[in-house]
Amino acid sequence: MNWKRKDLLGLEELSREEIVAILDTAASFKEVSTREIKKVPALRGKTVVNLFYEPSTRTRVSFEVAAKRLSADVINVAIETSSVRKGETLIDTGRNIEALKADVIVMRHSSSGAAAILAKKVNANVVNAGDGWHEHPTQALLDMFTLKEKTGEIKGLKVCIIGDIAHSRVARSNIWGLTKLGAEVIVCAPRMLIPPEIEKMGVKVSSNADKAIRGVDAVNVLRMQFERDEKTAFPQRLEYYKNFGITKERLHKAGGNIIVMHPGPINRGVEISSEVADGPNSVILEQVTNGIAVRMAVLFLVAGGEKNRT
Amino acid sequence: MRFLIKNSRIIDPSRNFDEPGDILIEDGKVKDIGKNINLEADKIIEASGKIAMPGLVDMHVHLREPGREDKETVESGTRAAAKGGVTSVLAMPNTEPAIDCADSIERIKRISEERAKINVFIAAAITKGRAGRELTDIKKFKNLGVVAVTDDGSSVDDASLMLQAFSAAGKERILVICHCEDRKLSAAGQVNKGLTSTRMGLRGICRESEYSRVKRDIELSAKAGSRVHIAHVSCRESIEIIAKAKKKGINVTAETAPHYFSFNENEVTGFDTNKKMNPPLRSQDDVLSLKQALAEGVIDVVASDHAPHTENEKDVEFDKAAFGVTGLETELSACIELVEEGRLDWLKLSRLIAYNPASILGINKGSLRPGSDADIILVDADKKWQVARGNFVSKSKNSCFIGSTLKGVVEYTILDGRIIYEAGLQGKK
Numbered sequence: 001m002n003w004k005r006k007d008l009l010g011l012e013e014l015s016r017e018e019i020v021a022i023l024d025t026a027a028s029f030k031e032v033s034t035r036e037i038k039k040v041p042a043l044r045g046k047t048v049v050n051l052f053y054e055p056s057t058r059t060r061v062s063f064e065v066a067a068k069r070l071s072a073d074v075i076n077v078a079i080e081t082s083s084v085r086k087g088e089t090l091i092d093t094g095r096n097i098e099a100l101k102a103d104v105i106v107m108r109h110s111s112s113g114a115a116a117i118l119a120k121k122v123n124a125n126v127v128n129a130g131d132g133w134h135e136h137p138t139q140a141l142l143d144m145f146t147l148k149e150k151t152g153e154i155k156g157l158k159v160c161i162i163g164d165i166a167h168s169r170v171a172r173s174n175i176w177g178l179t180k181l182g183a184e185v186i187v188c189a190p191r192m193l194i195p196p197e198i199e200k201m202g203v204k205v206s207s208n209a210d211k212a213i214r215g216v217d218a219v220n221v222l223r224m225q226f227e228r229d230e231k232t233a234f235p236q237r238l239e240y241y242k243n244f245g246i247t248k249e250r251l252h253k254a255g256g257n258i259i260v261m262h263p264g265p266i267n268r269g270v271e272i273s274s275e276v277a278d279g280p281n282s283v284i285l286e287q288v289t290n291g292i293a294v295r296m297a298v299l300f301l302v303a304g305g306e307k308n309r310t
Numbered sequence: 311m312r313f314l315i316k317n318s319r320i321i322d323p324s325r326n327f328d329e330p331g332d333i334l335i336e337d338g339k340v341k342d343i344g345k346n347i348n349l350e351a352d353k354i355i356e357a358s359g360k361i362a363m364p365g366l367v368d369m370h371v372h373l374r375e376p377g378r379e380d381k382e383t384v385e386s387g388t389r390a391a392a393k394g395g396v397t398s399v400l401a402m403p404n405t406e407p408a409i410d411c412a413d414s415i416e417r418i419k420r421i422s423e424e425r426a427k428i429n430v431f432i433a434a435a436i437t438k439g440r441a442g443r444e445l446t447d448i449k450k451f452k453n454l455g456v457v458a459v460t461d462d463g464s465s466v467d468d469a470s471l472m473l474q475a476f477s478a479a480g481k482e483r484i485l486v487i488c489h490c491e492d493r494k495l496s497a498a499g500q501v502n503k504g505l506t507s508t509r510m511g512l513r514g515i516c517r518e519s520e521y522s523r524v525k526r527d528i529e530l531s532a533k534a535g536s537r538v539h540i541a542h543v544s545c546r547e548s549i550e551i552i553a554k555a556k557k558k559g560i561n562v563t564a565e566t567a568p569h570y571f572s573f574n575e576n577e578v579t580g581f582d583t584n585k586k587m588n589p590p591l592r593s594q595d596d597v598l599s600l601k602q603a604l605a606e607g608v609i610d611v612v613a614s615d616h617a618p619h620t621e622n623e624k625d626v627e628f629d630k631a632a633f634g635v636t637g638l639e640t641e642l643s644a645c646i647e648l649v650e651e652g653r654l655d656w657l658k659l660s661r662l663i664a665y666n667p668a669s670i671l672g673i674n675k676g677s678l679r680p681g682s683d684a685d686i687i688l689v690d691a692d693k694k695w696q697v698a699r700g701n702f703v704s705k706s707k708n709s710c711f712i713g714s715t716l717k718g719v720v721e722y723t724i725l726d727g728r729i730i731y732e733a734g735l736q737g738k739k
Contacts, residue, residue, distance in 0.1 A: 012509065089622075089625070089626055090626060090627055091625055091626070109627070111627035111628060111629050111630065112510055112511035112512050112581075112628060112629065113510065113511075113512075113581030113627065113628040113629075114627050114628075116580065116581045117581055117583075117625075117626075117627060117628065121625075131511070132511050132512070132629070133511030133512070134510060134511030134512075135511070169511060172508075172509070172511060195507070195508040196503055196504050196505070196507065196508055196514060197504045197505040197508055198505075198508050200505045200508075201505070201508070201509070
């Protein structure tokens, strides 16, 4: 298919075909990273700016590596909340970056919808690297890429997303992507961390981890950030680990042969045991490797010029 | 000065009059309505094919002056009103400083006398500085010409203070208008709570935050023997509570704004900050309930809740963007849509936008009865127009109708028998 979108803002707006196109493109890019010279000239002469309003090492580095393997020039801009207070608006910052002749702006922001708002105001391609609690499309794409690699096909898989669903952009993007590709999705969290009416997004909801992961093909374990939201009551750390932590025993009870994913960075002994994180079920580091191929695909498709967008 | 409007379809909600005919205006008043009035006149408008009705009485308008003249002024807001067919507004007191004492009331009256293009009626605050802590001097307000009190933008959280306010207002026979929102429930919410807030990854504003306060304020007003008017109703439960209270004979009236029946919550999911308001756009079920409540008269009034904001306050991250949309220039067209849908006839429409708000406020407007002030609009009901940023007179452009095609254009706005707006002349004057 021909890629037509200027931006990648989220998976909610993508069709099944578009998601498949990204995953297929990623598959063809994966090999590049295994070469002696890990580079193709696909985006030579293009400039990619990583505009990060929230601290992130993993995602930012992954985008940087991806852009460099496509031969793009990469500039990293980290904006501290304090300098935002000095008065420059998101849109002004975006336009300034565009004035530097940036072709692609990869943005991480703490406000839901920030990427969509910027995308309307700049001609540069905007790739959402995480906006508030809204979406983190490349993370979900790399999760799906990894699942597909492990199982052959997403369709018909049963996947449990477990953790702070309410405040998770990773959860939302995974829900849209997986359900579009025909997987069955169960979200599992303490009641207070389940957002209202999420079942209308086409998922099952559970607050019983043992039941939720029984017979699933994969579990996607979300990072728990107990300090995150002062307005929500959070469970106790130990209580959470006891009831929702992914441990060897829990996996065993659920049927054993379950792929364990995590978007990182992991909290050992909080949402996942070290044994599982480092164990045979874990694909956590493969996710990181695949993240590069997926982000290469996304950058290539949005910025690849007229041949990709007719 | 004698002024004759010939051959229009005349809608007068004050006496259920809907017939073709002529309107004779003399010295700023409606002198006569009838067929074939053939007198010499200083001005004659041939208005066949047009609808003549009382100018809109919009009882929920933020003119922003004093304090936020960058958003709107009495001059710009009332000019926008004239274009929208609005001949009377109730100016909300949440200015900076708030309209909460004799000095600030006198000041806004003076500004209005000097610069307003239409009639400006004044609402004063219930509590000093709208802070919800200390009552204003409500008993003095009536003599100063204030027609209603409200802390609009906020609800008075303290129920015992609110009860005192109703008692004071009841004694003075002054209307209390309630912005119904329990901030503890709506805390930091941005959009309708439910699938919409979940999809968008934003905090939700729950329906309970509105209707629990509607219920409380109706009960308190009944206890105090005061009238109460519920502002910007957005959800079905509020409608049900109001309907029940009316059935019991409680003296309650209510309004909604065009955006609540023109759009549902799906409109906001693209993070368009011009669709962000408080209360938020609700579900399709609520939209249908509102339309029905307007048709059945459970909701008495459509008012714009015209809330101008600068681009700086809207062109930002969604959760940082100001709540509110403009509405003076689009409300008539949005209401005409309900006539198009067959939900209202023109008489009912005119009652909702002119006659009812005038009677609720106790002002002598919203009628074409001979002897009334000649505040009249002539409308081409079939003419379509495209809503674009560039065609707003208001200082602010934060309309949720931008991009929509609407039906119904105000051709003339007449105030006290003078033409104050004429379509097509904009920019030439």
